[in-house]
Amino acid sequence: MTKILLVEDDPVIYRMYQKAFKLEGFTTELAKDGLEGLDKLKTFEPDIILLDIMMPKMNGVEMLEKLKAELKTKNIPVVVLTNVSDPGVTHEVFGKGASMIIVKSETEPDQVIGWINSVLNKNKNPDSSSPLEQPQVLE
């Protein structure tokens, strides 16, 4: 069963994804900011992390940096879910090791599930010749 750490502060958004993932049979652990996310990772080992950018206490970019600096977490794929369409931010999170960026408003929940599955498949078969097609991010 796919285990997801969802780091997202907005209730209407996290509740929507929690429902979508439950309906799809994923296990979801929720953290409402970056600090809580790092805390959850002490006991929870997800297959993938879904990370929002704009959050209180510790934002997504800061958390991504911490994740990639830690031996224990640096190999967990991170999918950034955001509604910030700033090319600077997009560039920054890729530079810091995000596997994918999804613009929330442009993507239906079942498409998000599809992208999660393809990131996980790609991670399982790193030699797979099919390149992962990044969903269109219009900046």
Place this chain on the structure above:
Amino acid sequence: MNPMHYHKLLIEQIQKSLGSTPSLTPEFQALLEQINNSYHEFEADVAHRTEQLIASTSRAYSFLDSIKMGFIMCDVNPEVVLTNLSMKHILATRTGSDVTHAADTEWKLETVDVILRPAIELKNLVVNSLTTNQPIECKEVNFGIKVLRIFIAPMVNEVNKGENQKIGVVILVEDITEQKVLERSKDEFLSIASHELRTPLTAIRGNTALIKKYFASKLEDKDMAEMIDDIHTSSVRLINIVNDFLDASALEQGKIIMKPEVFALDEVVSDVVRELDHLCKEKGISLIRDTAIASLPKVTADKQRIKQVIYNLVGNAVKFTEKGSISISGHSAEQLVFITVTDTGRGMSEDSHRLLFRKFQQAGGNMLTRDTTKGTGLGLYISKLIVELSGGKIGLVSSEPGKGSVFQFSLPIAKI
């Protein structure tokens, strides 16, 4: 000394040189009288002119003091010869001195130079402008919490025809703090609006999509299913409007950086055809891609943005065509590749052509007959900005009501 006094002295001197003869001839008296009068006239004239000079100087000073821009005039040494009230107001935060009027010149260029450091080295710039005889502009000088625009220009005086003499330098200082604050809040508005509007829309869109997908069996009531459908469609429409607004503003402000790459337009055209084919089939119109596009030379442009342009042109054609076909063709000429989109749709009358590529315009022009289901009227405007930023041109080739329209854009051929 009073002219009357000179008059007295003059008579004394004359009497001395004439010896003891005490009386003067009447002619001599008359002459002295004349001298005396002309002294009076001269005196009155000087007083009048002095008055005029004072008036014109104080007019110049009050003019200088009333303008909002800071002003310093330097001579060729260069040393301050004139400043104004605004200049002192602008720099007051650092001088700490009381603000006086323009006429006082206690300021030294050195003092102003020190005040403005480290943002700029004013004295060096002034010397530079003097020696090169060229104006210098500093567009954004951070000065404490203020932002200043400083303009330094040499002053020349035409001595003889064609012969100029340097007389100094003028320094103009404009406080652009308020302007900068406005600019910044406009930028922030864009990114905040984009985030804050999209987030709730995402939840409306996502949740209705989930209901449609996982709870279809519970939506037995047809009306209820339609309502959920309409909520979903509306949220997607609203997201597209938000995106169009933000895209247009970002393009206008130069916030969108084009990422040029070399690619074949055929790839992009095929993508668009694939994405819109379904919609065309639904409407019963055919979407034809000319195979000649495959052999066109490659172009250098931002692929995603060009896809947006083609999507917009073909999408518009689909929107306004009820029967017949839409065809996409291409050719190249003189270092340019042309893509042409031809439809058999409703077409436009000639007087609506000129408004087509303008912001918020839909052909038709009348505010109340706008077809809001057809979009915001920003699509062609955005496409125009993108094509022009990519070094090409976009336009309407022809259109006739009831017969259809032909749109075309060009892009420069890649230099490999």
